[in-house]
Amino acid sequence: MTDEASRAGPWTATVLTLFPEMLPGMLGHSLAGKALAEGRWALEAVDIRAFARDRHGTVDDSPYGGGAGMVMRPDVVSDAIAAHHDPAGGRRLIYPSPRGRVFTQAMARDWADRPGVTLVCGRYEGLDQRVIDAWVEKAAMEEVSLGDFVLSGGEPAAVVMLDAAVRLLPGVMGTADSLNEESFERGLLEYPLYTRPPVWDGRGVPEVLISGHHGRVAAWRRAQAEAITKARRPDLWARYEKEQT
Ligand code: ADE
Numbered sequence: 001m002t003d004e005a006s007r008a009g010p011w012t013a014t015v016l017t018l019f020p021e022m023l024p025g026m027l028g029h030s031l032a033g034k035a036l037a038e039g040r041w042a043l044e045a046v047d048i049r050a051f052a053r054d055r056h057g058t059v060d061d062s063p064y065g066g067g068a069g070m071v072m073r074p075d076v077v078s079d080a081i082a083a084h085h086d087p088a089g090g091r092r093l094i095y096p097s098p099r100g101r102v103f104t105q106a107m108a109r110d111w112a113d114r115p116g117v118t119l120v121c122g123r124y125e126g127l128d129q130r131v132i133d134a135w136v137e138k139a140a141m142e143e144v145s146l147g148d149f150v151l152s153g154g155e156p157a158a159v160v161m162l163d164a165a166v167r168l169l170p171g172v173m174g175t176a177d178s179l180n181e182e183s184f185e186r187g188l189l190e191y192p193l194y195t196r197p198p199v200w201d202g203r204g205v206p207e208v209l210i211s212g213h214h215g216r217v218a219a220w221r222r223a224q225a226e227a228i229t230k231a232r233r234p235d236l237w238a239r240y241e242k243e244q245t
Pocket of ligand 1: 096097098144145146147148149150151152153154157
């Protein structure tokens with residue numbers, strides 16, 4: 001690491017939330033948790049309520065035009081973002097939301113390659129549109145979705161997205177997962193895996209995997225990954241085929 005990089009400190013996830021106690025959650029366990037304890041990455045959970053303007057800690061209000069639920073106030077949320085996100089700092093500013101672009105491995109890789117990421121978690125019905133518009137202009141804030149379903153808030157989405165990014169950081173996974181990674185980054189689904197015992201419940205292991213022939217194993221795995229992708233995900237298959245030509 002260069003002097004400059006070491007002075008900058010570890011890769012940092014800043015999560016703005018009304019429920020800071022939800023973090024690190026799952027990220028405090030297993031390999032991500034070990035890496036967090038070792039200082040290979042850092043997590044800053046910021047309580048949005050600390051930016052409330054009144055003694056009651058009001059962060060939301062009823063929607064103009066009527067309707068169910070509450071909307072998070074733009075002034076409170078914007079102050080929280082401004083206090084913790086430097087638009088010139090090189091990090092992405094993300095609003096997890098079902099209206100966003102669907103999260104991909106490429107986004108996880110992009111975030112991991114930067115100094116960190118800032119995630120703004122909405123609760124209730126979501127954020128006032130003006131705070132979204134303002135931060136899209138100020139810091140290219142992006143709405144990112146996990147998929148076509150509605151979660152109760154941005155926190156579980158933030159934890160899932162961070163898991164995907166953190167495992168790509170140097171020294172978090174070691175080399176154990178690198179093959180798996182390559183498979184998806186090539187745009188294919190993973191081939192089937194087997195371990196001991198050699199026969200379980202009357203089921204054997206594909207002969208080629210016991211052959212000790214690395215070339216044949218690699219060819220078999222590639223063929224399997226292609227067949228599974230073709231059968232299950234025509235969208236990924238079409239893109240893959242296009243990239244091969
Ligand atoms: N917040 C609520 N639902 C979500 C989703 N599907 N993806 C990301 N953030 C969300």
